[in-house]
Amino acid sequence: MSEIVVERPSSARDDRAAVEKAVNLLESFGSQGSTGIGVSELARRAELSKSTAFRLLGVLERNGVVEKVGQKYRLGERLQELGRQVLAPGHEQVRDVLLPFTMDLYELTRGTVHLAVLHGVEVVYLSKLHGHRPVPSPSRVGGRAPAHCTAVGKVLLAYDHDALDRVLRTELRRYTASTITDPAGLAAEIARVRDEGVAFDDQEAAPGLSCVAVPIFGVRGKVVAAMSVSGPTGRFDTRAQAGSLRRVGAAASQQLALLGRRNRG
Template sequence: MTATLAGSARDDRAAVDKAISLLVALGDRSSGESGVSALARRAQMSKSTAYRVLGMLERNGVVERVGTDYRLGERLHHLGKAVYAPGSESIRDVLLPYLADLYEASRETVHLAVLDGPHVVYLAKLYGHRPAPVPSRIGGRLPAYATAVGKVLLAYDYEAAERVLSQPLRSYSASTITDPDELSAELDGIRRTGVAFDNEEYQPGLACVAVPVLNRAGRAVAALSVAGRLGQIDTRRLSVHARRVAAAASQAAARGLARTA
């Protein structure tokens, strides 16, 4: 009996690993192929095993079949929404046009992010023309205190800032602010100026500038940022464009988010 249970556990673990490998293969947009043979090759399993696991995923709505090809299913999309902070979908819908405006003004990589606990969650990202060491991804999380978007959001959320300042601050690069007093002083400065900067604080070679999107009560509901390679972008100059876009975005947020509240 014990041996049977142990064997069953090993089989379940193997099945989960195979399912995840196939989902990762499906999510890899670098290859246009999504038939069983191609997916089995990328997931490094036999075609028969891939076909069986894909069938299980299809029955659960995580994968959909289109002819002889497969694609990620709608249920997986709905599950993915759980990654975002509450209310993020409406924030993204209202503010996406302003993220596009910021991109047009800068032509650099731009982000829309919200605060979720001690982290920032990236709701949208538009890539700039020049390659830059930007570690963000849509739905991804980074420590708020080590990013421009995170610092600007913490500056307008005293409770969240206090929680972050009360915990040890890990160093991600030689420039990460790990002293609570220094970080607190920087947040005070951000409240006065309405803009935050990041010079290699999370990622070496990366520079960012971020501004808050404020609601009618003056609370930051989101942040917009511009990021690029250090030495190639002028974050001070870009802060002028970012402030202008954020002012218009704040007015839209005050209108649009009030209707969806």
């Protein structure tokens, strides 16, 4: 009787599959990357068995890519550090220059203040300022969020046509019942933002959270960042706060443009 030879998957193929599963698992955190999510829900979103998801999370936790908080997992500091390495060197300078203006905005509004830049089809948060009782929010410094459903993202897309084209060609993921997922609807919304110079997010990224944002201009009128203020829906009137945000944004833009001209000269 001839010997039956069973072909086994190559080691490279196994490694490739494991990496793809780990990446899918990380992507499944979505907007709950900083607040945490249970292993069962992560497994469902990544289309993995619970045992496979649990095993991969263990490996990721040992390497600092995710953190376990109680019975939930959240994205870890090491992943945030890797994300910061892809930012342009000038972003740290932008953050440092604009930090006093974020403090001014907080004093005026007592809301949660963000400073963000665009990276691909996502926003990256450079700074976050809040009081003793912050509203639960998926954002954190160094963290990312989809541009299409955040006020800062809409502002940045309004002044970056290439990035807007990429976003409109991708599937617009729904995060809440208010998230705009229709490309035509989003394009119309961004056109309005471009005309009015201010963007709103009414529970589009997270339930119970409303936000308003304006662009921050640098040398030659180029938008380099977005500044926003947010608070609990129903108790924080973003329309009423738009005036303070516009004034602080204009002052921040003037300062950033002045420093840019000095550096160029």
